[in-house]
Amino acid sequence: MNKYNYFLIALTLISWMSISSCKDSFLEVDQKQRIVASKLSDYELLMNSRTLYDYLEEGGWQATILLGDEVAAESDFLNANGTIQTQRLFRYEAVVYDEGQDAYDLKHFQNNLYQCNKIINEVMDAQDGTEQQKRTLLAEARASRAWIYLQLINLYAKPYNESTASADPGFPIITTADISIRYFTRNTVQEVYDFILDDLNSALPDLTLNPKAATRMGKAAAEAVLGKTYLYMKNFTEALVHFNAAFTANQQQNNPAKLYDYNITFGPDGSFLPVDDYAGPNGIGNNSNDYTESVLARTHYVGGWQPIGNDGLVLKEETLNIYGANDYRLNFFTVNTTDLEPNPSGRVRRYSTTYNKFGVQLPDLYLMRAECRARNNDLAGAITDLEILRRNRMPANESTVPVNIKANQSALIHFIIDERIREFAAEGYRWFDMRRLYNDPLFGSTLAAHEEFNNDGTQTLYPLSENRLTLRLPSLYIAANPGISNNP
Numbered sequence: 001m002n003k004y005n006y007f008l009i010a011l012t013l014i015s016w017m018s019i020s021s022c023k024d025s026f027l028e029v030d031q032k033q034r035i036v037a038s039k040l041s042d043y044e045l046l047m048n049s050r051t052l053y054d055y056l057e058e059g060g061w062q063a064t065i066l067l068g069d070e071v072a073a074e075s076d077f078l079n080a081n082g083t084i085q086t087q088r089l090f091r092y093e094a095v096v097y098d099e100g101q102d103a104y105d106l107k108h109f110q111n112n113l114y115q116c117n118k119i120i121n122e123v124m125d126a127q128d129g130t131e132q133q134k135r136t137l138l139a140e141a142r143a144s145r146a147w148i149y150l151q152l153i154n155l156y157a158k159p160y161n162e163s164t165a166s167a168d169p170g171f172p173i174i175t176t177a178d179i180s181i182r183y184f185t186r187n188t189v190q191e192v193y194d195f196i197l198d199d200l201n202s203a204l205p206d207l208t209l210n211p212k213a214a215t216r217m218g219k220a221a222a223e224a225v226l227g228k229t230y231l232y233m234k235n236f237t238e239a240l241v242h243f244n245a246a247f248t249a250n251q252q253q254n255n256p257a258k259l260y261d262y263n264i265t266f267g268p269d270g271s272f273l274p275v276d277d278y279a280g281p282n283g284i285g286n287n288s289n290d291y292t293e294s295v296l297a298r299t300h301y302v303g304g305w306q307p308i309g310n311d312g313l314v315l316k317e318e319t320l321n322i323y324g325a326n327d328y329r330l331n332f333f334t335v336n337t338t339d340l341e342p343n344p345s346g347r348v349r350r351y352s353t354t355y356n357k358f359g360v361q362l363p364d365l366y367l368m369r370a371e372c373r374a375r376n377n378d379l380a381g382a383i384t385d386l387e388i389l390r391r392n393r394m395p396a397n398e399s400t401v402p403v404n405i406k407a408n409q410s411a412l413i414h415f416i417i418d419e420r421i422r423e424f425a426a427e428g429y430r431w432f433d434m435r436r437l438y439n440d441p442l443f444g445s446t447l448a449a450h451e452e453f454n455n456d457g458t459q460t461l462y463p464l465s466e467n468r469l470t471l472r473l474p475s476l477y478i479a480a481n482p483g484i485s486n487n488p
Contacts, residue, residue, distance in 0.1 A: 040129030043119050043137055052112055052144060053215035053359070054288065055105075056301040062356060063105060063155070063471070065302060066090045068430030069448040069464070070319040070421050072347070076455050077337065078312035086312075090450055091462040094488075097474040105155065106477065109148050110174075116145040118177035132206075139206035143217040146199035147225050147296070147359070149173075150232070153192045155471050156487065159435040160233050165190035169485060185483040193233060200226040210254050214291035220249035220257075221296035224360040231368055232436050240372040246365060250295060257295045257362040259392045260284070262328035272331075277340060280352030281331055288355040298359030300428075313426055314347040316451065322418050327394045329422060344453060350426040363389055363423050371416045379412055386419060393423070410442055417443075435469050 037043055055062075065071075066089040073090055088096045097103055119141035124134050149171070157170045170192040172184035187195070204222055211218030227242035250256045265272040265283070272281040284290045291297045315333065323330055333348040343349065370385035383401050390399035405411045420433060437443040447464040454460060467488045478486055 037118065037122065038127050040123070040126040040133060040137070043123045043126060046115050046119055047137060047140055047144075047216065049115060051108070052115060053297055054299050055108055056288070056299070056355075062300040062302055062358065062428050063089050063096075063103075064358075064428035064431035065313070065356070065426060067092075067434075068426070068428065069434055069450070070316060070425050070430045071313045072316045072451040072453060073312050074314055074337070074343065074347070074349075075452050075460070078452065081338075082312055090312075090452070092450060092464050092468045094468070094472055095475075096471070097476070100476050101474060102476050103471075103474050105151070106474065109152055112148050113145065113174055114177050116141045116148070117175060120145070120175075121177055135206040136208055139203035140211075140217040142199040143203040143207065143222040143225065146196045146203070146222075146229075147217075147298075149192055149196050149199075150225065150229055153189065153196075154232065154432055154435060156473060157189050157192070158470050159438055160189060160193060161439075162234070165193065169487070172481075172484070184481055186485060193229065196229050197226070200229070209249060209252055214255075214257070214294045214297040217296065218249070218253070220246050220253060221360060223249055224295050224365055227372075228360070228368060231372065232432075234436070234440075236372045236375040240369065240376060243365060243369040243372060246295065247369070250362075250365075257291075257293055259293060259362055259389065261392045262331075263392070263395065266328050266331055275331065277336070278338070278351070279354070280334065280350075283332065283352055284357060285332065285350075285353035285355055293362045294357060294359060295362055295365055296359035297357065300356045300358055302353055302356045312349075314343060314349045314453075315425060317347075319421060319425055320348060323422055324394060324398055326398055327422065329393055329425075333425075344457075347453070353427065356427050358428060364420075364429070367416060367420050367423065370419075371413060374409060374413045374416060377409060379406065379409060382412060382416065386416060389419070389423070413442055438466070438469060 037046065050056075066086055078087060078090060082090075084098075085096050085101075120138060123137050123141070126134055152171045158164070158168045161168070166188055168189040169186045170189040171186060173187045173192060173195050174184065200222055203217070204219065204226075207217060207219045207222050209219050211221070223242045223246035227239045227246060230236075230239035230242065260272075260283075262272070264270055266281070272283045275281050279286055284293065288299050288301075330348075332350055332352040334351045335343055335346055335348050336351075337343055337349070338351075366385045366389045370382040373379075373385065374382035383406060386401055387399055390401075393399070401412070401415065405415050417433065417437070421430060424430065434447075438447070439445050445466075447466070447469075449464060450462040452460045452462065470487050472487045473484065478484055
């Protein structure tokens with residue numbers, strides 16, 4: 001964290017406050033550019049800020065979409081429509097950001113940390129409100145901080161490895177909302193994961209079963225994030241405990257997350273119809289406020305002026321081949337470019353994702369629990385979760401797990417990971433799976449190169465090294481914080 005970023009925080013928050021609350025008054029900013037809050041309603045306003053759940057800033061991007069090994073790129077579109085930073089990310093280059101340039105995701109997550117830390121450190125001293133109201137808001141902020149750190153540690157640190165995590169450089173643990181503090185040092189990966197676990201476990205007793213919105217932390221969301229944390233730590237038994245708790249809490253909510261049934265939404269007069277030739281189906285990806293499947297709603301803007309999800313990226317042939325012919329998820333892809341001309345060689349791009357949900361979606365929860373069940377040798381339970389999702393994504397007679405896979409633990413886990421690709425292709429989820437599955441005995445250590453298809457019919461390959469499973473921090477961040485070491 002550095003002064004450069006903190007000075008942006010107040011302006012960012014002020015610009016969103018009028019959108020995120022119907023209150024007549026705004027929080028004040030003192031001469032040091034700090035938000036001044038005193039009443040419980042002030043801290044509620046901070047927790048409601050759209051900066052905590054909508055990442056819609058023009059010129060930003062979701063880096064992980066460009067990093068997944070399930071996608072390739074059309075050179076003409078990537079180079080013409082993408083920024084130099086998106087091109088560098090796709091090509092697995094070490095240096096992504098120019099001198100003095102901040103990373104979009106890093107800037108926003110740091111601003112989010114300021115908001116959460118301010119609530120955590122001050123809300124119990126609010127001038128009004130009950131003790132329980134304050135404790136609930138404190139718990140929301142701690143769980144939200146944990147979610148932010150789970151993103152940061154999986155972008156800017158090595159994948160979790162129990163044998164090396166206590167020595168691997170992680171990310172600075174920041175618990176203050178003081179803009180005058182700088183020169184942080186990096187905590188280890190283990191320390192950051194312990195910090196995440198502590199925040200979530202401390203928050204859970206005071207979180208409500210019915211959060212005020214899908215963008216706010218409730219018990220189901222926190223249990224899901226806790227389960228995902230253990231999943232990334234390869235503690236599949238503990239992860240399963242919390243995924244089960246997340247499902248229980250979700251089902252007990254007044255307005256639980258639920259799956260869309262694509263057999264209905266793509267059926268006669270279905271809600272995802274009509275399919276626009278340019279924008280695609282009228283589904284979740286084209287509606288930033290559709291939280292139907294959201295256990296915890298977080299939204300990235302990925303369409304329009306960036307190549308992410310719309311221009312440049314296409315599915316690899318190997319990715320397209322793992323779909324069944326009648327899988328309704330193929331409706332979210334088109335064989336045409338944004339110019340409505342056919343892509344070369346029949347390659348397809350995702351064209352229905354102006355907005356990408358990346359918090360915790362219910363399909364993700366089903367697939368994470370299925371994997372943990374399979375790894376704990378509960379193959380029947382894993383198949384149940386898989387088939388619940390698949391029945392909502394394709395005709396029922398094609399949704400069953402193949403017989404030759406059902407009784408084979410390794411084959412079933414591979415099938416679940418393929419299902420994750422089928423569900424989330426070109427949405428940024430694959431990057432996190434690539435990291436956590438690297439050196440997994442079931443998946444090995446082979447890293448696939450990115451393919452960029454040139455207009456003369458040739459292709460250029462960009463290899464992915466182990467070092468590039470971790471992003472480097474921007475030089476701006478290193479220069480402002482001399483105590484910070486960079487990644488290789």
